[in-house]
Amino acid sequence: GLIWDEQLSNDIPRKWRVHGDMLLLPSSRCFLDSRWLNHIPSEQFWATVARAFGSSIKRIAFEGAIKNDDFRSPTTRLVLGNDPWIHLVENGIKFSYNVDKSMFCAGNVTERMRMGQVSCANEIKKTTR
Secondary structure, eight states, X not given: OOOOOHHHHHTSOSOOEEETTEXXXXXXXXXXXXXXXXXXXXXXXHHHHHHHTOTTOOEXXXXXXXXXXXXXXXXXXXXXXXXXXXXXXXXXXXEEEETTTOOXXXXXXXXXXXXXXXXXXXXXXXXXX
């Protein structure tokens, strides 16, 4: 079995973000010890981690460094689930983004609140095909 020690204790995440039903963990700071997955099957392990963070968590991804390219592309790795799209409603605005393609900064609260107050009446037109 897995013997708990200080190294495993230090491998527990201290920081994380939750977006919708996805838990985003820092890739260089947690669950690095190979014993986690050597003793517990991968799918079972990540499902257990998700439950530990609450019943709303269905997917887990690790966030790596932002690439130094023209798009500041994120580097993420899904370990539970396979859909990288996050769907949120904030200040009455529905938006979606792909964690594999888009960087989301939780610090832009003021701008998101401002956009939530902008009148968009008649700006979205429904199309039929």
